[in-house]
Amino acid sequence: MSDIYGGNAMQLTFFLLADLLAGSPVLPTASGESLWLGASGAVVTAIFAYGLLVRSDRKLRLVRIGRDSALVLVVYMGAVALLTAVPG
Numbered sequence: 001m002s003d004i005y006g007g008n009a010m011q012l013t014f015f016l017l018a019d020l021l022a023g024s025p026v027l028p029t030a031s032g033e034s035l036w037l038g039a040s041g042a043v044v045t046a047i048f049a050y051g052l053l054v055r056s057d058r059k060l061r062l063v064r065i066g067r068d069s070a071l072v073l074v075v076y077m078g079a080v081a082l083l084t085a086v087p088g
Contacts (some may be wrong), residue, residue, distance in 0.1 A: 012038055032086045040079035047072050 015038065018026040027035070051068025062069070 012042060019061075033083060036079070036086045037085060040075070043075055044072050047075065 013054075016026060030038075047068055051066060065073075
């Protein structure tokens with residue numbers, strides 16, 4: 001659990017650290033892949049945060065995992081599959 005939140009949160013804070021070190025915004029110069037992975041990490045983190053806040057019934061589980069985890073799996077696979085289509 002901490003790896004998911006910590007890893008995704010650290011990835012996004014690296015943009016802030018890069019801004020501070022460069023003295024100017026780095027997102028306009030970031031590659032498409034970096035922006036895509038940053039956005040995907042933010043979406044995955046938001047889904048897991050929602051899953052923690054809104055606890056679902058055990059009856060609504062899919063293949064022994066919660067709906068939030070199933071959605072994260074789909075988002076992750078989609079993000080990785082579409083990564084090759086991102087220009088940059």
